[in-house]
Amino acid sequence: MKIALLGYGRMGKEIEQIAISRGHEIVIKKDVNDVIDINLADVAIDFSVPTSAFDNISNCINNNVPVISGTTSWLENYDNAVALCKEKKGAFIYASNFSLGVNIFFELNKQLAKMMSNLEDYNISMEEIHHTKKLDAPSGTAITLAEGIIDNSSKTMWELDKKTIEHSIPIAAKRIPEVPGTHTVWYDSEVDAIEIKHTAHSRKGFALGAVIAAEWILGKTGVFNMKDVLNIS
The missing domain is CATH 3.40.50.720 (NAD(P)-binding Rossmann-like Domain)
Known part of the structure; x- marks a missing residue:
């Protein structure tokens, strides 16, 4: 080819x-x-x-x-x-x-959002970490993850570097040298927390x-x- x-x-x-x-x-x-x-x-x-x-x-x-x-x-x-x-x-x-792993992660994220959609005690938040040469924030991957949650929950929007507010998913974007890409989704309540995470080891x-x-x-x-x-x- x-x-x-x-x-x-x-x-x-x-x-x-x-x-x-x-x-x-x-x-x-x-x-x-x-x-x-x-x-x-x-x-x-x-x-x-x-x-x-x-x-x-x-x-x-x-x-x-x-x-x-x-x-x-x-x-x-x-x-x-x-x-x-x-x-x-x-x-x-x-x-x-x-990434093949990230695309499987996208589907896990959607399924978890569906399962959590009626559990109002949990706050949703996200974090993405990339290398310092990455120009956009949040990453396209983080936006895709947020959209997967929005499509399967009561959330209607995402916001960059904001505290949790009703119907919004806060996304923290960090830039650290030589990090290929790490994405984390949290569901946090007073009694426990659920976390899913994908870490890329290289490009x-x-x-x-x-x-x-x-x-x-x-x-x-x-x-x-x-x-x-x-x-x-």
Whole structure:
């Protein structure tokens, strides 16, 4: 499989190593302003910057190249990317986190939210920790976790670095050097607490998931997510 890396930062380099180890070829390594011929690739993996993501994705879809995107903070254009993909009969996956473990964690989080939804004595809070070079806060992963709770409970919103208030999920975002990503969800009451947590030991898990998603989407048409890749119903 010939892969275009749209964004060649730390994640792009990690994806390159994983892809080559799985027998694939990197034919494009695109930085922000590079001009490329996307048709050289069988599939593209976008871990670029928010200002480039939609243009990268659109270029792939317009040229019938399946595209995987893990870039965050561009989602005001997500619906436009979906509409373009459907119009062009392309193939597209966006995920806030491609780690296989995190995507299982997303589903555990939803199930726990359903189980706790009628237990009003528990306050919900979240924490995410990432490396100091991460630009957005809270992380896309934390937002996905919060949305999973909101969809399955009486909570209606999340707030960054706020104390617990009714119908809101407070998210604490911390930045510590060389932390790939740690996400924790707490349910706390006067008598006990329940905690679920995912800790990434390295970026390899994110890179492996992105490459597996690229392998999976080849030859398919449509808009997908990691639940499709992992066959999680």
